[in-house]
Amino acid sequence: MTDLYHFYIARKSEFGKTCEALKKSIQKIAWARTGVALFSFYIIYLAFSNTNYWYALLPVIILFVFLVSRHGKIQARYDLYRNLEKINQLELGVLDNSYSAFNEGESFVNPHHEYSYDLDLFGKGSLFQFLNRCGTAIGERKLAQDLLMAQPTKDSIAKRQHAVRELAQDVEFRQWFWAQGHLLHDSTLDNEGLFNWLKESDLLLGKTIYKVLLVLFPIVSLVLIGFTVYDYWTYFPVLLLFGTLQMAIISFKSKVITRTEQALSQHKVLFDKYAQLMNKIAEAKFTASYLLEIQKEARDASIRIKKFSRLVNAFEARKNGIASMFGNSLYLYDFQCLYRLEKWRSLNKLMVKGWLDKIAEVEALNSLSTFHFNNPDNFFPVIHDDLSIQSEDMGHPLIASKGRVNNSFKIGPENIMLITGANMAGKSTFLRTAGVNLILALSGSSVCARYFACPLIALHTSMRATDSLVDHQSYFYAELSRLKGIMEQVRSNKPMLVLLDEILRGTNSRDKQVGSIGLLKQFVAFDVLVMLASHDVVLGELEKKFPKAIRNYCFESEIENEALRFDYKLHQGVAHKANASFLMQQMGILPQDHV
Template identity: 40%
Template sequence: MNSKDLHAFYTEREERFSLSLKDITSKINVVSNIRLTTAVLFLGCIYLALTKSTSFFYLLPVLLIAFVWMIFKHAQLFKQKVHLENLVAINARELKLLENQYEKIYSGAEFNDPTHPYAHDLDLFGEGSFFQAVNRCNTIQGKHKFAHGLKTPLQHKQAIIARQAAIKELSHRVDFRQHVAAAGNETEEERGDYDELLAWLKQQPFVYSKKGFKFLLVIIPAITTVAVAGAFFNPWVKTLAILLAIFQWGFLGIYIKRVNAFHESIGRKRGILEKYAHVLHFLQREKFESPVLTGLTNNAQQADQKLKHLANLVGSFNARSNALTSIFVNSILMYDLQYVYRLERWRSENENNLRRWLEAVSDIEVLNTWATYAFNHQQFVYADISENLALSAHELGHPLIEPTSCVTNNVQLGEGESILIITGANMAGKSTFLRTVGINIVIALNGAPVFATKFNCPLILLQTGMRTADSLKDHQSYFYAELNRLKSIVDQLRSKLPLLILLDEILKGTNSTDKQAGSIALVKQLIPHHCLAMIATHDLALGELEIEFPDHVKNFHFEPNIENDQLSFDYKLKRGIAEKMNATFLMKKMGIIPN
């Protein structure tokens, strides 16, 4: 499916959901009008029963039932409306991203880390980044898990193959993916909600754990309710009701600080719990074949009902925030302690499952993200994962460049030569090529398809050196920062773990003679180690290393075409050392130096 077909696909879905949204909105208006009419009729019947005939009292229960049903129906329709609004927004967002419009789309800049082995160099996070283009997670935990996967890809072949199977299967379930995404978009999360829920699980019970509390919470409210009813007929019973109410408040006073702290820890979580429950509702009813997805659906069984029940308990507990309600129900029903007891009982019964359910939500969001990426790039291929230290790719391109305009290249590294020296002029494509290799490695090790017609990828760690920056905060110069990056690479080489190294113009912070000597020494340092390397440079002297180490080093280049005083680039990787440079040509062309 090409870009034009995808545009038509998402446009059709957006229009279809918009029509459904319009229909639901009309139904909500009808129900609202009927509810208002029912309320007016109810008040009218009371007036007529008091002024005309008591027979109108018999209509009141019917009207009350109708009014309550209309409230319930309105709430149902409103939830459907919110879900449809999210579905419309999801497809509008896909259309926006197809046109490379990233405005107001979360960039994941918080995950960027210049000290990470490759994230900053490969533009994984921030404006115009891979994360911004690909992420479809809506929960905070889902976004964190997706970012973590980009920074630390899988390193086990079977795990990657299992992830590939899950992404392949899920990529064809467009309705499921979008319903999950719409559910995940229902409530805006606060930072810390997830951790606070897990912290709530660890709290020690102070009501449910006490013997006799269950009996007390039934008997005292029951006696008080009877006493309140009897107070209308006997003044002595009225005194008893008052004493019982005072007793309940006194008893609550013993625990009020702990009750308030308990409410603070769970009271604001109703919305996020309902959101998680809705996501799990779609997950637990779906049937899958891949082991990864069936494992998630098994984890989600009955989770939606359990979390919905917890959300309802939290919602009822929140009624204590209304002062008038709190005074009334705590005087008769020991309301606060009733709901602490019920919430602690829920926690006792489900604490071992809640973390697993929350993990299932973020896991399915990450898989949805990769599956949407796979669906939107159906011409991409899944990598063959090899345990040999060798990388090969045919027609490899950068996933953020439109396939119709992207120039692709072939790569072969590790079957013989382990180091590629890539020379070439400015703007010829060296840096983009290195980033293309790097980002596709990250994608492949996450189990997702890559921009290539064939891709064989080893289980390998990645280290880059392209955008080293100085740091005033750390009192670190550019050159020293670059040396630190190179040291981290050498340290990792000594650990004997397989490593792919991508370096762009190393030792830029020193003079040309020192730079050349240091660069040659570094390449020689790489040769005996268990690694693959691509080194882009303007320094043609590095090309002579192929003569000295023909079994390890090979030269490739990018270079411009200059014809009829015009500069152009074909961005194709070619064998050998570059012969054409363009700096002087461009300076003359721009009038910086004379012709």
């Protein structure tokens, strides 16, 4: 950990010094621009007395344009290095378990998801916020998707693990990607506009009459220009009339063309920004097979996006009135540009989403890689085919290592792990720890454990049911609905892990006990892994009845010198101690002499 502190401090200092040097360069150029501008005004003043001074104005204007361009490039570098300085400062905070500066993914919170709400995957202080090193909106969506849905095959998990290992060592690439991504300021709305344009019907492409006109009219114009050069007075009126005809044809579509050009200009800005990330992927020195697959597509996408930018740049030339007049009157310039852009769209529209998905995938992998880099003792899980999960020294990644208590466990072939214990002893945290590490394992990430092995398995939880005034649901009915959904999945014989915490809290103790026993008996009959945490030690008797299916574990507490002490360690057997009355006495809810 000390080495990581020194590492991030050194990088922050390095980028800070670069920013200061660039800032000085920007200030110098700003003063130079001001001086050149004032000098140009002075030349103009002199030119009114001596016209020869007008010739001196051209190099001054060229110098001013150069300084403006130079200023823009240095400003872009400054913004990038400022972000690089910022990310290293943020990583220093993460080492101190402070990560609130990263986006918390509030928009992904879904109380009805199979497990995300119970396991605090999104929101303030969530796993998503802890992992998130995405610089773009599309990257954050991909990272959220990875947490909400396991990878489809063992092979895809293995490929991602190799990619995460490699990217974890490439800090320069990861941090550049984050820093550059944050300069995009992309949004879901921007991307929707782009995809809406890709879905639009073609105005010119595929229509024979426009295809003929776009070839025929330029040829006719060229012939008329030749004749005009040969006999100006005879053919110039014909050329002028033909040019007027072309302008009239363009005018019928001028509103649509102008609206399209404005939209394409916005899409080009977005595309150009994404292209910078594509270029970085294309230029990287990857060795992992999955990263090489992404790189291959990124290289092709980079070429195609550059062509799109060139086409839009040419289309934007219509903003110049003189160029537009000559271009449209001689060879239907607006139509020529629009036709080529529609052709580009026809060839590439089905691939654009895939290009952006590759950027998003790299960002998600960067997030998982940074997690592994910051936690070098993490373990890359073994994905097997057995219906069992085993872990050694497993901890919750959101709990700082210095205060974290790790536990080892194995579930399978006994498929039910019944965990009893007193309040605050660690039952719920253990369930969440198992769930979170399983999610990480099936996303291709390393996990917070010395060893972890699991199958490709679904995950369902019932730990935090909520009532709803809008849906007219009580807390108890909401929990029953949750359990009903879980049982439907269990009966489908789908391999899965079920995490249950203090189920049936909305009824009396006897009813809760009967319901819990009945539910556990159903789980015994299916090939499903179940971890159930409960205060009810009577449930522990089920191990005797189903010794091949149920194993008892517990978390205990001790009262020493009128103080409650927890070791947060998982033990075999049924819990023997309770602490509710003691806690109520300590808090003044019950009198000290209460029995």
